[in-house]
Amino acid sequence: MAPTTTSSQFFLVVSIISLIACNSANGQLSPNFYATTCSNLQTxxxxxxxxxVTREPRMGASILRLFFHDCFVQGCDGSILLDxxxxxxGEQNAGPNRNSVRGYEVIDAIKTRVEAACNNTVSCADILALAARDGVVLLGGKSWQVPLGRRDSRTASLSSANSDLPPPSADLPTLISMFAAKGLTARDMTILSxxxxxxxxxxxxxxxRIYNETNIDPAFATARRANCPFSGGDTNLGPLDSTPNRFDNNYYQNLVARRGLFHSDQVLFNGGSQDATVRTYSINPAAFLRDFGAAMVKMGNISPLTGTNGEIRRSCGVINS
Incomplete structure (x- = not known):
C-alpha cells in the first residue's frame, strides 16, 4: 500500500503544480492589474x-468599433492594430476593415504616452479596451470597470477578419450564430448592438436598406437618401442613430420606429426573438447604460492572451523584433 500512497501523493503534487502553472499562464483579468506597475494608466x-473626442466626437464611436473588430478576430489581443x-x-485590409475602421493613430498616441510613463508594461490590447470604455463615457455613457491583463498577439488573421465580423446585411439568425461563436448570447448581441x-x-x-426594404419608416428613408444616392457616394456618411454624438437609448427607440440604419439593426425589432429586449431598452435608458457595460466586459473577455502568452508590444502596429 505504501508505494501506492506515495505514487498518489506524487501525482497529486504534480497535478497541483501543473494547475498553478496553467493558471499563471492563463490568469484572470483584473481591473487592478496595473495598480502598482502603472498606476496612472487610466488617467x-x-x-x-x-x-x-473633443476634437472629433465621432472618434469615440470609432474606437469602440475598433475594439469590437479586435475582439471578434482571435480574441481581444490587439491583432487589428498590426500594420x-x-x-x-494583418487584418486592417480585410473587407470589413479596409477604408472603414479608424482611430489607429489615437491608440498610437496613447501608447506613446503610456510607454513614457511605464515602459514595456501595458499591452496595446488593454489600451484599446480602456480607450473604448472612455470613448463611450465621454459621449454620455455610464462607466464600467475594465478587467486588464491582456497581452498582445504576435499574429493576425486576414481570413478570420473577413469571416467572423457580422456584416450590416446580416439577418437575425446569422447575428445570433456569429455572436454565439464568440460565447455571447442573443441578448448580449442586442445590447452590444x-x-x-x-x-x-x-x-x-x-x-x-433605404432603397429596397419595406420595414422602414418612409420619412427616415427619404432623409437618408438625401446623402446616399442610389449610385455613387459610397463613402458619404449617415448617422447610426438620431443622436450620433450622444450615447443614449435613442438607438432602440429608432428601431421601434423602424428607423434602424442597417438591415442588421432593424432585424433586432422585426417580429423576432429580440423585440422584447429592444422595447425594454427603448423605454429604460438606465437599464441599457448599465447592461451595456456588463456586455462590454463579457466581450472583452473573449480569448485574451495572458501570463506568458503573446507579448507587450513596444509599438502597437509592429510585432517586437
Whole structure:
C-alpha cells in the first residue's frame, strides 16, 4: 500500500503544480492589474481620449468599433492594430476593415504616452479596451470597470477578419450564430448592438436598406437618401442613430420606429426573438447604460492572451523584433 500512497501523493503534487502553472499562464483579468506597475494608466488613456473626442466626437464611436473588430478576430489581443508589411499580413485590409475602421493613430498616441510613463508594461490590447470604455463615457455613457491583463498577439488573421465580423446585411439568425461563436448570447448581441447609439456609417453599408426594404419608416428613408444616392457616394456618411454624438437609448427607440440604419439593426425589432429586449431598452435608458457595460466586459473577455502568452508590444502596429 505504501508505494501506492506515495505514487498518489506524487501525482497529486504534480497535478497541483501543473494547475498553478496553467493558471499563471492563463490568469484572470483584473481591473487592478496595473495598480502598482502603472498606476496612472487610466488617467493617461482618459486624457488622450478626451482630447481626441473633443476634437472629433465621432472618434469615440470609432474606437469602440475598433475594439469590437479586435475582439471578434482571435480574441481581444490587439491583432487589428498590426500594420501590413512586406513579410506580414494583418487584418486592417480585410473587407470589413479596409477604408472603414479608424482611430489607429489615437491608440498610437496613447501608447506613446503610456510607454513614457511605464515602459514595456501595458499591452496595446488593454489600451484599446480602456480607450473604448472612455470613448463611450465621454459621449454620455455610464462607466464600467475594465478587467486588464491582456497581452498582445504576435499574429493576425486576414481570413478570420473577413469571416467572423457580422456584416450590416446580416439577418437575425446569422447575428445570433456569429455572436454565439464568440460565447455571447442573443441578448448580449442586442445590447452590444446598442454601440450604434453613436457614430456614423458609409452609404454603401445602408444603401440597400433605404432603397429596397419595406420595414422602414418612409420619412427616415427619404432623409437618408438625401446623402446616399442610389449610385455613387459610397463613402458619404449617415448617422447610426438620431443622436450620433450622444450615447443614449435613442438607438432602440429608432428601431421601434423602424428607423434602424442597417438591415442588421432593424432585424433586432422585426417580429423576432429580440423585440422584447429592444422595447425594454427603448423605454429604460438606465437599464441599457448599465447592461451595456456588463456586455462590454463579457466581450472583452473573449480569448485574451495572458501570463506568458503573446507579448507587450513596444509599438502597437509592429510585432517586437
Amino acid at each position: 493617461i488613456v482618459r486624457n488622450v481620449m478626451s482630447q481626441a 501590413d508589411t512586406g513579410s506580414f499580413t 446598442g454601440g450604434h447609439a453613436i457614430g456614423f456609417s458609409q452609404c454603401s453599408n445602408f444603401r440597400t
